[in-house]
Amino acid sequence: MREVTTTEKAGGSMPDAFSREVGDLGTWIDQLPFVDHHCHAPLRPERIEGDGQAELRSTFTESTDPVTQQRDVPDTLVYRTMIRELARLLGSDATEAAVLAARQMTEPAAYHSQLAKDAGLEASYDDYLFSQADCYPPADWAKLTGLPVRPILRIETQAEQLLTSGVGDWTSFRKAFTDALDASVKSGAIAFKSIAAYRSGLALDQPDDSAVAAALDEAKRSVEQGEHFRLSALPLVAGLVWATFEYAAAASKPMPVQFHVGLGDDDVYLPSSNPALMRPLFREPRFHDVPVVLLHNYPYVRDAAYLANIYSNVYLDLGLTLPLAGYDAVPLIRQALGLAPVTKILASSDGHAMPEFQWFAIHHWRRALTEVLNGAISDGWVDGTNEAVEIAKGVLAGNAQRIYTAQPPAAAKPAG
């Protein structure tokens, strides 16, 4: 990160209201806290083989093809840039081999907190049911970095766990599922997350109960026959999503629901992961106050920005897209800023597996946002450094802090 003066570090003074010196903006943006409102705890060290080369490479693609992971990733601009930046931080030569050797010289806890501190990470909201067995649990991750980690409940995985523990009909399953949502909130969950895009696609119209019940029966048969089960039938996924929104909407300040949108691994069929398909959820009057956070969004950034412009409860984020779309970040952020209010754009890393991903994503957000806002000042769309810093504060932390403060539904609180 850049060096700043002691006065700036104290955080007391804002840039001159009349300053048009665009060079100042990067210094300010580098100092702002970053609330990573969607990410995943890193791998525990025993899950990383050798010097970590294979893991580091595969973290920087969503592909599950080993050839892509190991042959192609080193040829991406984002990976090459990440290696150079990491070499600067670790004081090593700017080669992958030198960086891998240097990172092993530090204990995992010190290394994780070094990266978090260097990135200016303030808090992580952890979608913890992703690769749960291989990754640090939220509380352990918090200890590792000394920073707050708040869990996010992945609803499809929660439902799969309930299915394998034996279930009755849709009415009783739905009750068990809602009880699990409630338990997660009481133990600190800050949001729900749906991976419907990976499973059924996002055309999540409200299903009728008989279709959900039939899909649940089919799912139960698969589980009983010992098949590797993935919850993917559209009526069942949609039934769970609608049940989640009903639960979320019942709170005095509704819980946000995050959706994977757009790019991901080959499980995602891009045409059915366009967020515009979620229109029935956006138009449902009962869900009017439930924040819907569209994650990633590549290549549907403009679609997501349009939805954030039209619906008062829709927010968008470019996590994962940044850093993976690396050099394309500036136009993508500009697309978001075209239609979406600045108060509805959030930043996350979607950090996962190796901690370098979260670290690099946060730096990349700061750099790309600085470039976009500098351009906007020059073009007369943002009125100087003060307004740019105010926008950046919201995107990097404040917008998330405003919406992720939900309390459990009043009805779910213990009586008396």
Ligand SMILES: [Zn+2]
């Ligand atoms: Zn994620």
